[in-house]
Amino acid sequence: MSSRDDILSRVRANLGVAAGDEARRAAARAVLETPAIGPRPSLPDDLAARFRMKAEAMASTVDRVATPAEVPAAVARYLAERGLPARAACWPALAGLDWAAAGIDVAARAANGDDPVGITGCFCAIAETGTLLLASGPQTAATTSLLPETHIAVVPVSRIVPAMEEGFALLRAEQGFDLPRAVNFVSGPSRTGDIEQTIVIGAHGPYRVHLILVGDA
Amino acid sequence: MRSQAMFFQRRAGEALADPRLQKNFAGLKDKFVGMRARAVANYENDFEELRDAGQAIRDRVIDNLDVWLELFEEKATARGATVLWARDGSEICEHVIAIAQRHGVTKVTKSKSMLSEEAQLNAALAAAGIQPVETDLGEYILQIADNEPPSHIIAPAAHKNLDEVADLFAATHQQPRKTEIPALTREAREVLREHFLSADMGISGGNFLIAETGSVVLVTNEGNGRMVTTLPKVHVVITGIEKIVPTLADFATLMRLLPRSATGQEISNYVSVCTGTKGEADADGPEHTYFVLVDNGRAGLVGSEFQAMLRCIRCGACMNHCPVYQTVGGHAYGWVYPGPMGAVLTSLYTGIENALDLPHASTLCNQCGVVCPVKIPLPELLRKLRERQTERGLRPWSERLALSVWSRLAQRPALYALATKLGVRYLNWLASGRDRIAVLGVAPGWTAGRDFPAPQGRTFKELYSSRQEQKA
Numbered sequence: 001m002s003s004r005d006d007i008l009s010r011v012r013a014n015l016g017v018a019a020g021d022e023a024r025r026a027a028a029r030a031v032l033e034t035p036a037i038g039p040r041p042s043l044p045d046d047l048a049a050r051f052r053m054k055a056e057a058m059a060s061t062v063d064r065v066a067t068p069a070e071v072p073a074a075v076a077r078y079l080a081e082r083g084l085p086a087r088a089a090c091w092p093a094l095a096g097l098d099w100a101a102a103g104i105d106v107a108a109r110a111a112n113g114d115d116p117v118g119i120t121g122c123f124c125a126i127a128e129t130g131t132l133l134l135a136s137g138p139q140t141a142a143t144t145s146l147l148p149e150t151h152i153a154v155v156p157v158s159r160i161v162p163a164m165e166e167g168f169a170l171l172r173a174e175q176g177f178d179l180p181r182a183v184n185f186v187s188g189p190s191r192t193g194d195i196e197q198t199i200v201i202g203a204h205g206p207y208r209v210h211l212i213l214v215g216d217a
Numbered sequence: 218m219r220s221q222a223m224f225f226q227r228r229a230g231e232a233l234a235d236p237r238l239q240k241n242f243a244g245l246k247d248k249f250v251g252m253r254a255r256a257v258a259n260y261e262n263d264f265e266e267l268r269d270a271g272q273a274i275r276d277r278v279i280d281n282l283d284v285w286l287e288l289f290e291e292k293a294t295a296r297g298a299t300v301l302w303a304r305d306g307s308e309i310c311e312h313v314i315a316i317a318q319r320h321g322v323t324k325v326t327k328s329k330s331m332l333s334e335e336a337q338l339n340a341a342l343a344a345a346g347i348q349p350v351e352t353d354l355g356e357y358i359l360q361i362a363d364n365e366p367p368s369h370i371i372a373p374a375a376h377k378n379l380d381e382v383a384d385l386f387a388a389t390h391q392q393p394r395k396t397e398i399p400a401l402t403r404e405a406r407e408v409l410r411e412h413f414l415s416a417d418m419g420i421s422g423g424n425f426l427i428a429e430t431g432s433v434v435l436v437t438n439e440g441n442g443r444m445v446t447t448l449p450k451v452h453v454v455i456t457g458i459e460k461i462v463p464t465l466a467d468f469a470t471l472m473r474l475l476p477r478s479a480t481g482q483e484i485s486n487y488v489s490v491c492t493g494t495k496g497e498a499d500a501d502g503p504e505h506t507y508f509v510l511v512d513n514g515r516a517g518l519v520g521s522e523f524q525a526m527l528r529c530i531r532c533g534a535c536m537n538h539c540p541v542y543q544t545v546g547g548h549a550y551g552w553v554y555p556g557p558m559g560a561v562l563t564s565l566y567t568g569i570e571n572a573l574d575l576p577h578a579s580t581l582c583n584q585c586g587v588v589c590p591v592k593i594p595l596p597e598l599l600r601k602l603r604e605r606q607t608e609r610g611l612r613p614w615s616e617r618l619a620l621s622v623w624s625r626l627a628q629r630p631a632l633y634a635l636a637t638k639l640g641v642r643y644l645n646w647l648a649s650g651r652d653r654i655a656v657l658g659v660a661p662g663w664t665a666g667r668d669f670p671a672p673q674g675r676t677f678k679e680l681y682s683s684r685q686e687q688k689a
Contacts, residue, residue, distance in 0.1 A: 003302040003304045003512075004302040007302055007304060007458065007512045007516055008286065010512070010516040010517070011282050011283045011286070011458070011516045012283050014519040014520035014521065015282070015519055017283070021284075028281060028284045028285060028428075029288075031463050032428070032429050032463060032464060035429070035464035035465065036464075036466060037466050038267070038466065038469070038470030038473075039267050039470070040262065041261035041473070042262055057483075110500045110501060113414055129483050131488075136499060136500070136502060137498075137500070138496070138498035138499055138500060139500075140500070141501055142443070142500070142502070143447060143448075143500070143501050146440060146443050146444065163469065164468075164472065165465075165466055168466075178296065178430070178492070179430050179490060181493055181494065181496060181499060181502045182447065182489060182490070182502060183489070183490040183492075184443060185484070185488040185489070185490075186487060187484045187485070188486055190439055190486055191486060192355075192439045193248075193372065193438070193480070194354040194372060195354070195358075195374070195377075195379060195382050195398045195401060195402070196241070196398065197245055197249070197372060197375070200398055200399050200402045202403070203354060203402060203406065203438065203439035204413070204439045204443075205439070205443065205444075205486070205487065206440075
C-alpha cells in the first residue's frame with residue numbers, strides 16, 4: 001500500500017468511515033462554497049486613520065500626499081531625512097512617476113540583493129492590523145518588498161479595506177478565484193526576538209517600511 | 218530526533234541547578250506572558266468567542282480529516298504543486314533527499330520546521346551530501362552550536378543568553394566578537410543573506426494548509442519564510458496532516474488567535490499565503506513546489522480520546538504559561554515539543570512507555586488550558602495519560618503500593634480515621650513543637666527542596682464529629 005493510501009485508510013478506520021463517501025465530500029464542498037465569516041474585532045469608520053495607527057504600532061512610518069504626482073518628492077524627502085541613498089528598484093507600474101525631477105535614480109525591475117531601496121505599490125491594505133496585501137505577479141515582484149533594507153510602499157487610500165476577508169474578496173473580484181502564487185501580508189519592518197526575547201528591528205527583511213498614503217483626507 | 222523523555226527527572230534536576238538557565242527562562246516567562254495578556258485585553262471584541270470559533274474550525278477538519286486531505290491534494294495539484302505523503306520521519310527524509318537529487322540541489326535554506334526535527338532531517342541531508350542551512354535566527358544559533366535541539370517551539374534558542382551567542386558567532390564567523398544584540402542580528406543577516414541568494418531549494422514548515430485554495434501559510438517575523446519561498450527554484454513544504462483549515466475565512470479567523478497567543482502581537486510581520494508554482498511571466502517564485510504531508514503518529518490520535526490534541530496550532534502559549542516549563546525549560550522534556558502540549562505529544566507520538574514522567578510534569582493548574590487558543594483541554598489529556606500508564610502497569614511499584622493502601626483505607630472509614638490520627642501524631646512528633654518539618658521521615662524526597670508544614674490541631678474528621686456533637 002502506498003504511504004498515501006495507508007495514511008488515509010488509517011484515518012478513515014479511526015473515524016469509523018468508509019472511502020468514497022459522497023455525502024461527506026458534499027458536506028465539505030458546501031463549506032467551501034459558502035465560507036462562514038468568523039468573529040472579528042469592531043473597527044472604527046475611518047479606515048485610513050485605523051490603518052495608519054496600526055501600521056505605526058508595527059513600526060512602519062507613514063506619510064500622506066494628495067496625488068500620485070507628489071509621491072517622488074515625498075520619497076526624496078524621506079530618504080534625505082534619514083541619509084539613505086537616492087537609488088531604488090520599483091514596480092513597473094510606478095515607473096511613470098517623475099523620479100528624476102525628485103533626484104532619485106529608479107530602475108523599474110525586480111529588486112536584487114544590492115538595491116538599497118525597493119518601491120512598491122500594494123494590491124490593497126488592511127485597516128484592522130495596518131498591513132499591506134502584496135500579490136505576486138509579472139509586474140509585482142515579491143523581492144522588491146523583501147531584499148532592500150528600505151521598503152517604501154505607495155498605498156492609495158481608496159484601497160484600504162477593513163480586514164483580510166475583504167482583501168481576499170477583492171483579489172477574487174479582480175484577479176479570479178485562484179490566488180496568485182504568493183499573497184504576502186506585510187506589517188512593518190522585519191524583526192526578531194530570538195536573542196533573549198529582545199525585539200530587534202531588521203532581521204532578514206527590510207529595516208524600514210515607509211508608507212505613503214495617496215488620496216484626499 | 219531520538220527521544221530522551223525517559224530522563225526527565227535527571228534533566229529537570231540539572232536545569233534547576235543551572236543558574237544561567239534559570240535566569241534565561243525567567244526572562245522568557247515575563248515577556249511572553251505579559252505580551253499575550255496585553256494583546257488579549259486589547260482585542261476589540263470577545264476573545265472567548267474567538268477561541269470558540271478557532272476550536273470549531275479545527276474540530277471540523279479533524280472530524281473529516283480524510284475528506285479535507287483529499288480536497289487539499291486536488292486543489293494543490295491543480296495549481297501545479299506535487300503532493301507527497303510520509304508515514305514517518307524516515308519517509309520525510311527519503312522524499313526530501315530524492316527531490317533535492319532530482320533538481321541537482323547541493324544547498325537548502327530552511328525556514329523553521331518542527332517536523333524536520335521529528336525526522337532528524339538535517340543529519341539525513343548532510344549524510345546525503347546536501348548542506349542544510351537553518352535561517353530562523355534561533356534555529357541558526359542552535360545549528361552552529363553543534364546542532365543543539367530547540368527548547369521552545371517559537372523561541373528555539375530561549376535557553377541561550379547574549380554572551381553564549383556572541384561566543385558562538387565569533388567562533389563560527391571568524392569576525393570580531395560583538396556584544397550588542399542588533400549587531401549580532403546584522404551579522405547573522407549578512408551571513409545568511411549569501412545562503413538565501415545561492416541556495417537551490419527552500420524547505421519550510423507550514424502554519425496552515427488551506428483546502429479551498431491548495432495553499433500553505435507561513436507566519437514569520439524575520440522574513441526568512443518569505444526568502445525560502447521566493448528565491449530558490451524549488452520549495453518543499455513539510456507539514457503534519459492535521460494542519461489543514463477549510464477556507465481563507467477560517468484562516469483569517471485563526472490569524473486573529475495565533476500571533477496574539479504566541480508573541481502577543483496582533484499580527485506577525487509576514488504572513489505569506491503560497492500557492493502553486495511560479496507563473497510563466499512571474500518575476501519570482503519557485504518553479505517546483507512540493508508538499509510532504511506527514512503522519513508520524515497523527516492518524517493514531519484521530520477518533521481517540523486524545524483527538525483534541527490535533528487542534529494545536531503551535532503557538533507556544535501553553536509552555537509560556539506553565540509553571541513547570543518556566544522552571545525547568547524545554548530540554549528536560551527530551552524530544553521535539555516541550556511544555557504541556559509537548560508532554561502530551563511526546564507520550565502519544567513516541568510511546569506512553571517512553572515518556573513516563575511527562576504526564577506528571579504538570580501541576581494540573583490549567584493555566585495551559587485557559588490560554589490555549591483552540592481550547593485543548595491539556596490538563597484533562599495529561600490526566601488521561603496518567604490513567605493509561607496505571608492501566609498498563611507502567612507506574613513504579615512503590616507508587617502502586619501506596620495508592621492501593623490508600624484506596625483500601627479510604628473505603629474503611631474507621632480504619633481511615635485511625636490512620637490519619639496516627640499520621641498526625643507521627644508528624645507532630647517529627648515537628649517536635651516547630652511549625653515546619655525539615656526532613657519527612659517516610660518520604661525524605663518530598664522535603665529535599667522544601668519544608669513540610671506541621672499539622673495544626675486535630676484532623677478534619679475529629680473536628681467534624683465534635684461539631685456534629687455540639688449541634689446535637
